[in-house]
Amino acid sequence: MKSNKIMIQLGYVLGASALLTAIGYFFASNWEKLNRLEKFIPIFVLILGFYGLSVWLSRKVGREFLSKLSLFASCISFGVGIGLIGQTYNSHADSYSLFLIWSIPAVLYAILTRWQPYYVLSYILGHLAYGLFFFPKWGSYSEAEGVTLVIWLGLAIVNGALFVLFEKGIFHSPFLKWVTFQATLCIFVIMSVSHTFENYGIWMNVPLVAALATAILYAHRTQSKVYLLFAGLWISAAITTKYVELIIEYHNELFFIVSLLFIIVFIGANVMFMNYVRAWKPSTEKIESGAAAEAEEPTKNDGDFSKWIVRVLTISVIIIGSLLGSFTLIGLVTVVLGFDEPANILIGYGFIAVIGMLAARKFNVLARFTIMLSGLMLGTGASVGTERPAMLLIYLALTLAAFVFLQGLITRILFFLASIIILALVLFIWNYSGVAVLSMIAGLLFLIFAGGQGIRPVTFRKPILYSSFPAFFLAMFSLTFITESGWYYATNALFFVIVLVAILISRQLHISWIFDWSMGFWIAFLVYKYYDLAWKLLHKSISFAIIGILIIGITVWIEKKKGLHSEEDSNQTTGISPNRWVIALLVGLQLVAMSLQIGKSEYLLSHGKLIKLQLQPLDPRSLIQGDYVRLRYTISEPPIYQDNLEERTSKGKVTVVLAPSGTSDVYEFRREYHEGEQLASDEVRLNGEREGYEGIKYGIENFFIPEGTGRSYEQNAKFAEVKVSAGGDAILVRLTEK
Template identity: 55%
Template sequence: MKSKFVTVQLGYVLGVSSLLTAIVYFFATNWEALSRAERFVPIFVLILGFYGLSVWLSRNSERAFLSRLSLFASCVSFGVGVALIGQTYNSHADSYSLYAIWFIPALLFSLLTRWQPFYVLAYVLGHLAYSFYFFPKWWGRPEAEAAEIVILLVLAVINGLIYALTERGRLQSGFLKWVSFQVAILLMLWTSNSIVFEHFGGWMNILLLAVLAGVIRYVHRTRSKTYLLFAGLWVSIAMTMKYIELAVHYYSIWFYIGGVLFVILFVGANVKFVHYVRTWNPAAAPAAVEPAEAPAKQEGEFAKWMARVLTVAVIVIGTLIGSLSLVGLVTTFTDFHNPEYFLIGFGLLAVVTMIWLSKINNLVRYTLLSCGLLLGAGTAAVESDTVMLALFLLLTILAFIRIDGLVQRILFVLAGEVMATVLLGQWLDQTVPVFTVLTIVLFVIFLLANLIRREPVRSPLLYSSFPSFLLSFFILTFITENAWYYAVNALFFITVIAVLVIGRQLQTSWIYDWGLAFWTAFLVYKYYDLAWKLLHKSISFAILGILILAITVWYEKRNRQDIAGFTEASDVYRGSRLLIAVLVLLQLAAMGLQIGKSEWLLAHGKLIKLELAPLDPRSMLQGDYVRLRYTISSPELQEGWEDSSIFHKKISVVLSPNPSTGIYEYRRLFMPGERLGSDEVRLNGTISGYENIEYGIETYFVPEGTGHDVERMAKYAEVKVSAGGDAILVRLLQYPDIVR
């Protein structure tokens, strides 16, 4: 049975991902008891071991999936190895170089294997490398607004190219197609924000308008329902965002009156346009050719779908702009002593009227209904009016009963959930009981919805209650305390695994997708949130991974006959066996070269001491570290410095020791061909902002939980510098350790 086959696949994925998580946690502990060799040997063994397992499994057609998974684990292990080298030699903590080095093999593996996880990994790593390069986490963003816009536009163009390649089939990844489409438009929208980009944001609206028009035209031509829906939502978001920008810049009573009038005209015009779209028919086929019934039917369905998208977009735009305009008008430019009464009254009138007037045009009906709920219930929530908020909740339930439509009913359920959460907060007055009750109620609604046979009622309840249940449960994993904290986290983890298994067995993709999203979020966020030490997490995930793999192997053997017919015959290597082998060896060579270069510098470099000023963050892959800033990081201005203050420009400086302390200090910029004095050293760096230089020795990794002590006590650093100006941070020193 296919359900058993996908369960086995899921078991292997969960087991391997737990083991890889354990490996990351283990090396992130920065265990001082391990020597450098003892740290590096296991990671080399892991890379080769997973690759060898992949090759061995590829010889058996029944193990094609495990072969891919093993190769993916080898690539992930390489990323861990790069991070480990950086941790050992105190370099590139969460810097662009870490992700850029890892991105190269991930990209090549994705092109060679065309397997979705490699596409996802390469996409994420590429964006991390790009972002960390241009927008470092701690210092130095581009000084000029225009430069930042250009950086974001280039990233938008890259995503547009990725979408085009996936659309044409050059890259076979549904994930890349979907996410690149969203990211490209999001970046275009952000660069047009005139509040953030005061000088050039307004001009970017011209480009944004052209892009949105082109997208709508393209999705209409390609008859893509999904992307038409997203395009409509982005248009709604863009119009709302532009309204807010205009409100900030042109704050007046006439603006808000204009907003109300705009909504009236906008909705009225779209009533006519939606009617036209619904009755739209494609051009008749030539007389010589018998018109095909299927294409005509598809055209008619697309026209209906386009009308639905347009309806949703108009309702969203009308609701948000209308509500904001009315709130601004009533609260700012009228003589109402208690404007909340007017807003609640308007909300009640609009909601009750629109629920009962079923024959009114849907665009007008849903826009006024949404405005009424947003204004009335929102005002009641802000004013803590429990009675009125409960009344709006009852009206929302009534609207769910009386008004048909999947999307409408989902929105009513979600609105009811928000109101119920606020009411519980007012009654219980404590966060944990509120989300505990909410989680239980949502789970019960989900179970009861499965028993309902009427599809128009069943589907909206399922689609809205299930993700809300997982979200509420996920919030509980952060806000509970003491023993309950660990109990709730363990229960959530078990629940999500059960969701993944059941979703796969029932072949219900939307349940599985929500479970996978929360599984990933749990692993990522709990890296920082759980009170356990990283070593404890590592051991826990290792045990869990081994247990899941053992159960999966047992389950597979027990059901071998049932799943035999569902094996994947395609080989991950598909004629690329030699290329993949070379790529794996190049990964090992790159790691070995970096280790050898660092060891040579430690053995032959000149030891100098620098004064510093530390901070205390954490790297996602490498654990706790102290972020360092030296006195030489911001040298005094001198002639010629202004010409060098370009973001990411490579420079070198000359240092020499202070005669009284022996601490090396900045003297001047190094000029090519210059001969240094006997006590001078050259140090290479990169300009990361005006008057700020990074030397690649700004991170010092420490065992978990010791960063604050180092920050408080460390005052100086010992650094090894080569004749060519490269440096490695050796150790940090307290003041008494400084001797000349």
């Protein structure tokens, strides 16, 4: 019976996620047939409706999960509403303020309900707000190197502080505790890259070492093998990063010769570390010994997370060592020895390395697989570079032999995936299109997965299933983006159905690893379809809405048929009753905040003065608001800024005075406004912000448009009509040709 309840909950989650995706896609499409009122009323209804549903469900026995899910949907709707207001009044395209405002109720809900989805949502929104505050343009680092480094350091401190809060039990989220641990160490590695931070990167190696040492000490103090293993993984990642830096800086003969010694030391150190980890048995954890990549007992303890981490660390060390070894050998062959035909040498080395390590059964496992994998990468890479499919087929045979004769779950997974990649490379060389190759690979993987169910030896069945299933989903997922015409819709529909069936069946049969992979691809499908330009957002919205309604309808029907809705569970608690009034106040404040912003904007539109500005548009896409043109005006860089270096590099708030030019009704820059000065009858003031070399921004740089119309606006729009209040605030009304 418990299994049935879980399936019902899953049905509601899948249906709700599809509906919320449909809502977001619909408003992001900026459908031109809706006026402002028709856009705002539905979002207010959604926020109140989901909250009301949450309250109603909280009074029903056994409906705690649905009550929380409904309140979460209300919070998501609030975020869509904020984006909608910005879209309607052409402001806040991917602004930090949008995500910051959205994060406030998410954080409060997390504190009040202690439900994990709110913690995750708060973490994501907080990081988006932080990043966009300092870097408004995605991927743009306009700040000085020192300032950029301080920003990254601040993010590391934030994640470190959150980790401490989770560790102290002030906040409770094991998942985010793990995420903040990884994020903190990752940021320190990034800050230490001297080719990114040329002046300060080398000095950041000191705090990097301190952070890694602190991670090791924490793992020992808490007796956590899992965190010790991840700390070791980050140490290996840091060493690899430093090695790549050295290759770029010192790629000469002496360096590649010394590198051989370095790789030997690297592998030896990791062998010692892995032996230490395997022998370490913390009193607070029951970790089975012998959890190596070559383990032959695959059934009893595979579910143990620590054992999987040992395996992942082992294979990560092998991959890192193989990459380092491959770089070094390429350098030796090309730079030190200077062979005329280096590809032949690398192909030959690959054969010797793979065959030799297949035979060397008593050789150290890390060294053995490192040499084998480096030989495989170098040999196949050289064969692809010289277009020799016959050589690739030989390597394919060797990888299949390694899969059969070598032992260990992760080892066999690795060589199975390697054989699939080599097969794909062979097909590409034979001039098949990308769609054809992926289709054949996907079909083959499906057949392997289906046939793998009947393999009796578990030592072969598990690696085949664990490899073929996610690889099949990845191939199918790729096809949903690269196919065209009718095949595009066919592959999308097929992928969706397969994912949905996999989720339901795996949940019903309690196959957790299939369920986890399927849910991951379900979420990826919902999110990444947003960026797929082959299918309009409005059409996606309608499709997901229909899907969501069908899933929820089927779930309700099954629930009633099985009588699960009438069952009582004395152990169930209500969803939001302990903090009902606080949550009601919070929902009310969300609606008030939205109403005030709408009222302020509507007042400006009704009472502001209409002026015309000359512009130059650019067409990007917002994260949650759809397509918009990013505008730059002639007044964004007035003449006084072009001639004055001090003014050009200054930052801070500024108010300018505009007036129409003598020959047209287009408003131009006159001067900076000083508090208290009187304006002429034809002059207006406009508030802005100095952005250094970026000029002045006035908050009217974004104009949201229906999807797919950006090119037309780019070609035709020459002017912008703007409403300006007496206080200098502005709203962008429309773009015009004249």
